[in-house]
Amino acid sequence: MRITVLGGYGGESEECRMTCLLIDGKVALDAGCLSRMLPVEEQRKVTSILLTHSHIDHTNSLPFFIDNVYGDGDCRIDIYSSPATIYAVRRHLFNNTFWPDFARLPNHLVPALRFHELRDETPVEIEGLRFTPIPTHHLVPTHGFLIERGSAAVLWSSDTGPTTRMWEIANSVPNLAAVFLETSFDNGMQRMADRAQHLTPRTMFAELRKLERSVPVILHHLKPPYIDKIHQEVEEMAHPDVSFIEQGKTYEF
Ligand SMILES: [Zn+2]
Ligand SMILES: [Zn+2]
Incomplete structure (x- = not known):
């Protein structure tokens, strides 16, 4: 499987794009920058989008993406997410005020956007990939995903x-090739991280002790103001498995 990091950050700045992965050219995981980081011809190849949660750093490019691929109304995009996220996206993004309701365009029988509800730990097969949604601990209902193709799993x-x-x-998957783990704030922002249900280097390393094997751990979702301090604090620990996500890179598993 090929995972291209279109956006790997938990916020936006000149150099940082918000969370969005392109998997095997056809499936997006989150849509923090889907319309900004791919040529329109490549956007047209995307058939499906999984949303981990409703926060806008993961969903904001959906309206502009659908605008780019809509054509004369013949596009069909499948969106997979929890019932809570689907409700939020339909109510707050595609509500005919913020943006047209593409779940009813060009008509409600064959709409451009089709929403599919995910159930915790029930895998779905999309374009030859298998996604298992796993509930995480965040401010709104959120899924992490085990992503598998053939014998590869991340x-x-x-x-x-x-x-x-x-x-x-993670410990039950024998062929786990990598873990992409969030680290949003530096240790000095621990109280904020705890309130917002994110990790710092301190809590990230504590989490890693729950992983019972050695696999590459790739940190993502750094918030732009804290990138330098996070790098410093992580590098001080000199953990051999831990590295940082590279925006624009295609990871092959
Ligand atoms: Zn986020
Ligand atoms: Zn969030």
């Missing part, structure tokens, strides 16, 4: 504070 944490079930599942 774990994407999405946004989370300290959690348990994700690690139980």
